[in-house]
Amino acid sequence: MVQYVQETYLYDPNVLLKLDFHRSPAKFQPFISAANPGESWLKVRPLKDTDYDRGFLQLLSQLTEVGNVSRTQFLTRFSQMKASGDYFVTVIEDTRKGEIIGAASLIVERKFIHNCSVRGRLEDVVVNDTYRGKQLGKLIVVTVSLLAEELGCYKMSLDCKDKLIKFYETLGYVLIPGNSNSMTIRYDEDPAALKRNATSIIGASSGDACQTVSLEFAS
Numbered sequence: 001m002v003q004y005v006q007e008t009y010l011y012d013p014n015v016l017l018k019l020d021f022h023r024s025p026a027k028f029q030p031f032i033s034a035a036n037p038g039e040s041w042l043k044v045r046p047l048k049d050t051d052y053d054r055g056f057l058q059l060l061s062q063l064t065e066v067g068n069v070s071r072t073q074f075l076t077r078f079s080q081m082k083a084s085g086d087y088f089v090t091v092i093e094d095t096r097k098g099e100i101i102g103a104a105s106l107i108v109e110r111k112f113i114h115n116c117s118v119r120g121r122l123e124d125v126v127v128n129d130t131y132r133g134k135q136l137g138k139l140i141v142v143t144v145s146l147l148a149e150e151l152g153c154y155k156m157s158l159d160c161k162d163k164l165i166k167f168y169e170t171l172g173y174v175l176i177p178g179n180s181n182s183m184t185i186r187y188d189e190d191p192a193a194l195k196r197n198a199t200s201i202i203g204a205s206s207g208d209a210c211q212t213v214s215l216e217f218a219s
């Protein structure tokens with residue numbers, strides 16, 4: 001482990017302590033929250049610049065391909081996200097091991113519509129496979145969802161595979177009739193694949209079909 005003189009949070013960690021988990025429709029048994037995640041060795045906090053050495057990227061590789069990201073690349077991206085002020089990458093650390101075991105990102109998108117309002121997008125949700133089934137997925141998603149509301153977002157949405165719709169529905173997200181299609185065009189594949197993929201994948205019979213679910217906040 002590299003020794004750091006000072007660690008930097010991506011955003012102010014104090015904002016997580018005031019989130020009211022009773023506002024979420026999620027059922028926690030036993031009740032847990034970002035401030036009190038149920039075990040003294042669990043910590044819910046913003047990403048830190050030192051998390052390169054706590055297995056953050058290895059955790060993300062359980063979600064999708066990460067690639068060979070160097071420390072410099074990680075720190076550059078961290079600085080860009082922090083400077084923008086719109087990225088709220090949030091993690092769960094097992095402090096016994098100094099390891100990141102859960103993560104979710106809230107990205108705040110600035111709009112002209114709705115009186116120059118902001119909306120949230122939930123991305124890159126993952127829990128380490130040896131820690132799944134212990135409410136940590138719910139904990140990290142509810143944390144960033146409440147954070148979106150706290151930051152003034154008028155809604156939050158996400159794209160997910162069909163099999164996860166039920167999971168997100170228990171956390172308050174809904175499929176909006178006639179308006180929940182997820183469409184994609186990829187630029188990282190060969191041209192033939194690009195043509196095939198530039199289409200809605202709703203209705204595909206594969207379990208990889210993707211839909212958009214949204215969480216509306218009362219104004």
Ligand SMILES: CC(=O)SCCNC(=O)CCNC(=O)[C@H](O)C(C)(C)COP(=O)(O)OP(=O)(O)OC[C@H]1O[C@@H](n2cnc3c(N)ncnc32)[C@H](O)[C@@H]1OP(=O)(O)O
Binds near residue numbers: 062124138164
């Ligand atoms: C917007 C996005 O990023 S979508 C991508 C989501 N991430 C992934 O698919 C990565 C791989 N999967 C994971 O990391 C995890 O399985 C997660 C994050 C989906 C869930 O994490 P967990 O810690 O296991 O969730 P948690 O213990 O809080 O489970 C909550 C509930 O969802 C259910 N659930 C969890 N994972 C799944 C799943 N893959 N499919 C269906 N149901 C699920 C659980 O059974 C549980 O139900 P219960 O409350 O009735 O018992």
